[in-house]
Amino acid sequence: MSSGRLEIERKWLLAAAPSEDDLRALGAEPLLIDQVYLVGTPEAPVRRIRRTVHQDRVEHTYTEKRMLSGTVRVEGEIEISESEYRRLLEQADPSRGPIRKTRHVFTYAGNTLEVDVFHQPPGLAVLEIEFDRSDAPVPELPACLQVVRDVSEDPAYLNVNLARSTVPAPS
Numbered sequence: 001m002s003s004g005r006l007e008i009e010r011k012w013l014l015a016a017a018p019s020e021d022d023l024r025a026l027g028a029e030p031l032l033i034d035q036v037y038l039v040g041t042p043e044a045p046v047r048r049i050r051r052t053v054h055q056d057r058v059e060h061t062y063t064e065k066r067m068l069s070g071t072v073r074v075e076g077e078i079e080i081s082e083s084e085y086r087r088l089l090e091q092a093d094p095s096r097g098p099i100r101k102t103r104h105v106f107t108y109a110g111n112t113l114e115v116d117v118f119h120q121p122p123g124l125a126v127l128e129i130e131f132d133r134s135d136a137p138v139p140e141l142p143a144c145l146q147v148v149r150d151v152s153e154d155p156a157y158l159n160v161n162l163a164r165s166t167v168p169a170p171s
Contacts, residue, residue: 004064004076008134011157014125015146017117018104022144028104028115029055035099037163038091046160049080049088060085065160070153072134096163109139118162126157 023030031052038047044064052059062084063077080088092098100119105112111129118124127145129138141147151157 004066004074006068007065007073007075008071008131008136009073010071010129010131010138010150010152012127012145013148013151013157014115014127015148016123017125018115018142018144022142023104023106023115026104026106026108026142026144028106031103031105033099033101033103033116035159035163036089037093037096037160038088039093047091048160049085051085058082062088069134093163096160099159099163108142111139113141113145115145124162126151 018026031054033050033052035048035050038049040047044066046065046067048063048065050061050063052061060080060082061077062080063075065076066074068074101116102119104115104117107113114128116126116128118126127141127147155161
């Protein structure tokens with residue numbers, strides 16, 4: 001996969017995951033995500049496969065990412081079959097464990113918000129928003145999202161690094 005699109009993403013550490021009632025009220029769709037990082041290559045330093053369980057289907061994707069700056073990456077992603085997913089599991093990076101999280105996706109103030117609640121470490125919740133440009137203003141957020149701090153440029157909160165070590169949840 002030689003080309004991709006620009007991904008401009010900001011992330012915020014949340015004090016806690018919003019309640020199920022708050023998420024339902026926002027119209028959030030919960031997705032169960034398992035992702036495994038593969039051994040990187042010079043052309044694609046970050047490679048991963050992901051299994052996403054939606055309410056009515058399961059999808060498998062292969063993704064390559066290359067960092068351009070703290071919040072900007074080049075991302076190429078394709079849908080793959082379950083058998084291709086299983087085959088690629090053989091290329092799992094032995095220095096990284098799988099990531100399992102529940103992603104709650106909803107639209108608020110004209111933006112798509114994604115709240116990731118990690119199964120490990122328990123209590124870790126991160127808000128992600130993708131933008132069209134790196135200088136886009138931060139939108140108004142729902143009151144139920146208690147932001148601790150912006151972690152957009154903190155490498156500890158990149159999923160590829162969370163797979164290597166555990167970041168403590170906020171206390």
